[in-house]
Amino acid sequence: MNDDDQQLVERCAHGENDAFGILYDRYITKIYRFIYYKTFVRETAEDITSDVFHKAFERIHSFNSHKGTFSAWIYRIARNSVIDHYRTQKKNIPIDDVFDLHTENRTAEEHDAITALARVEEYLKTLPSRQREIIILRLWEELSYKEIAKIIGGTEDGTKMAFSRAIRELREQCGPFALTLLLTLTATSALPFRNLS
Amino acid sequence: MSTRDTTDIIMRELIALDPTFAEKEADARALVTLLTAEKPNVTIDEIFVRNLRARLLVPHTFPLRSPYHKVNWWAVHLAPIGALAILLLVLMPNTLHYFENETAIPVEISPTESLRMDANNDTSSRDAAPSAKLAPQSGGAQGDAVNSYSIMQESTNVSLPPPDRFELATQQPGIAISITSVTLTRPGYVVIHSFGPEGIGPVVGVSPLQNSGTTVGVPVYLRTVTHRGDEYYAALYYDNGNGVFNLTDDIPVINPNLGIPMGAEFTIGIPPTW
Numbered sequence: 022m023n024d025d026d027q028q029l030v031e032r033c034a035h036g037e038n039d040a041f042g043i044l045y046d047r048y049i050t051k052i053y054r055f056i057y058y059k060t061f062v063r064e065t066a067e068d069i070t071s072d073v074f075h076k077a078f079e080r081i082h083s084f085n086s087h088k089g090t091f092s093a094w095i096y097r098i099a100r101n102s103v104i105d106h107y108r109t110q111k112k113n114i115p116i117d118d119v120f121d122l123h124t125e126n127r128t129a130e131e132h133d134a135i136t137a138l139a140r141v142e143e144y145l146k147t148l149p150s151r152q153r154e155i156i157i158l159r160l161w162e163e164l165s166y167k168e169i170a171k172i173i174g175g176t177e178d179g180t181k182m183a184f185s186r187a188i189r190e191l192r193e194q195c196g197p198f199a200l201t202l203l204l205t206l207t208a209t210s211a212l213p214f215r216n217l218s
Numbered sequence: 219m220s221t222r223d224t225t226d227i228i229m230r231e232l233i234a235l236d237p238t239f240a241e242k243e244a245d246a247r248a249l250v251t252l253l254t255a256e257k258p259n260v261t262i263d264e265i266f267v268r269n270l271r272a273r274l275l276v277p278h279t280f281p282l283r284s285p286y287h288k289v290n291w292w293a294v295h296l297a298p299i300g301a302l303a304i305l306l307l308v309l310m311p312n313t314l315h316y317f318e319n320e321t322a323i324p325v326e327i328s329p330t331e332s333l334r335m336d337a338n339n340d341t342s343s344r345d346a347a348p349s350a351k352l353a354p355q356s357g358g359a360q361g362d363a364v365n366s367y368s369i370m371q372e373s374t375n376v377s378l379p380p381p382d383r384f385e386l387a388t389q390q391p392g393i394a395i396s397i398t399s400v401t402l403t404r405p406g407y408v409v410i411h412s413f414g415p416e417g418i419g420p421v422v423g424v425s426p427l428q429n430s431g432t433t434v435g436v437p438v439y440l441r442t443v444t445h446r447g448d449e450y451y452a453a454l455y456y457d458n459g460n461g462v463f464n465l466t467d468d469i470p471v472i473n474p475n476l477g478i479p480m481g482a483e484f485t486i487g488i489p490p491t492w
Binding site: 038039041042045046049050053054057058063067068070071072074075078079156159160161163181182185188189191192 | 224228239242245254257258260266271441442
């Protein structure tokens, strides 16, 4: 539990709006990124992010620290908001399966992100949406298993096992290929990675 | 944290959970490295961040109900009757002579095409003497109806300050209300209230402080997301001098002819009917 978050939430409950401002500064980029991974449209991600923080502001009094962290709470709001968005926009798609790489009407930046992600999608799309979401939250958002469990529902141990199972399945499918690709990209300096120091 | 650090942590977790990962660690490590490093480089628009922050942290010291809601309810519902009376006066020949030497006339609001045409007509024929022109006006962008709530004044001999007014086109669902233009004789705000069967509800959005004069294209970001069919009420307020909106301290702009606060209801997705 992030005690600092909890203190800020308590200050919000006492009407100190600036405390919510600190929480906002702390989570705005994370929540936006989390939503962007699921929508890949900047305007849509901004709209949903705005909706998430308005909901969080209005419902901050209902947050119960005994049920989880503020982080997990606001990620859950974001996840549900994305599901609501797809429910209203695309009634025929599976609600949980919001890993959608549309390519039309994109900006250059969006295309770059999608191109990079398309490679990962080749690996990830073979997984059930739940396992895929766990991998994204663990590897990209660097959330703890406990927080992930709170966001998507389930137990910490169950989330760990699901992550382990997903990696094992991916390794069996493309493990040698992943190693070859990694070595090739490293040798040709075409490594698309960041922070690979 | 670097990709390598993340990979190390993940691999330790995986091996602790399932020792078989140690057998082909290189493959698993390569996979985790690829997955981690392919994280898209997503940047967030700083302007969006700042605007959303400002909207969220706007002072929320508003009472639940405007003290003027009952007066405004009558203004809204009696408006069509008043507008019809004015329309009849305008359409009757020579009626405008009655208003000669007046600087303003009591005007109610109407969506009728005849009034729009009157507002758009060449006024040169009436410039010989002070006269009155009626709101609303038309001319919204992209074919949307734009209605204004105002008292418009014309005079060739007397220089009058522009009256307080605002214009509103058909609003699309979203997170903001777009005010086509607002004219204030003193610094103030456009304030959006929720609106329902019981009348005007809480404030849900306040424009940035508007200087005196006319400002075109004023967004009012809301604390809620609007949907087609939602009803809201827009009103003008003068700032009390401190530059921060507060419903109890700032002053509603009063229609000088009707003696009631200046404001009107509208519905998301539907052209304003006033």
